[in-house]
Amino acid sequence: MDDAERRARFEELFVANFRPLLGYAARRMTDATSAADVVSNVFLVAWRRLDDVPPGDEARLWLYGTARRILANHHRSERRRSALVLKLGAHVTTHAQTESTELAVDLIEALEKLDADDAELLRLTAWEGLTPSQLAQMWGIPATTVRTRLHRARRRLRRELSGNAGPDPDMRQTTGASPLEISREDT
Structure with missing residues (x-):
């Protein structure tokens, strides 16, 4: 696939899936900025691995799977950060x-x-x-x-x-x- 074909394929994926993925991420995040970051990361992965993205309707499923993994990583990081804050907070007096x-x-x-x-x-x-x-x-x-x-x-x-x-x-x-x-x- 040459550069023009890659760009056209990516643009097609982006246009068809950006809003649904943003809605998916927004329903699972506490703020719109974080949801947008998740979707940005999804499309970054899609661009880097464009040859791995399946054709047709399976592409959307692939993107959702990628979004799910990115969300899981984000939530794991947040849990770790929250646990650290709680752990540190337990040692702090008023x-x-x-x-x-x-x-x-x-x-x-x-x-x-x-x-x-x-x-x-x-x-x-x-x-x-x-x-x-x-x-x-x-x-x-x-x-x-x-x-x-x-x-x-x-x-x-x-x-x-x-x-x-x-x-x-x-x-x-x-x-x-x-x-x-x-x-x-x-x-």
């Missing part, structure tokens, strides 16, 4: 709630000051519950590299939180490559 809120704000501000790759690595481990081994598999790099980068990201976060955000002794002079990309120095 007196400490103000301090907890201030700490959360400080933490968010510190994460925003970090390199985007460090912040993403910390979020994936803390909020999404992914292990260094899972991240290594996802990124295609050694688990030891992920553990080292996680250790350094945590140290940089602690420095940001303590207000000692000077030059980072761990940062090497690089060619501008993303810290999540493996370099010759990491092998």
Whole structure:
């Protein structure tokens, strides 16, 4: 299938299925923005795997199946996040709630000051519950590299939180490559 045929097939799938999929997602989500995100992800998967999308009426079923899996992933993430919030909330006293809120704000501000790759690595481990081994598999790099980068990201976060955000002794002079990309120095 050439590019023009792929584009035409995708547009046909999109036009025929966008509204029904948005309704499906909206009935299962708490807000319209999240439902739209789910549908966007469905069509992203469809574009990437267009050759796997069956022809005719089966295409809609394939898209619904993809939407169901994306919704399940979203709900799993939300349950994990809610469980973490409840777990953390159980340890917070009423007196400490103000301090907890201030700490959360400080933490968010510190994460925003970090390199985007460090912040993403910390979020994936803390909020999404992914292990260094899972991240290594996802990124295609050694688990030891992920553990080292996680250790350094945590140290940089602690420095940001303590207000000692000077030059980072761990940062090497690089060619501008993303810290999540493996370099010759990491092998």
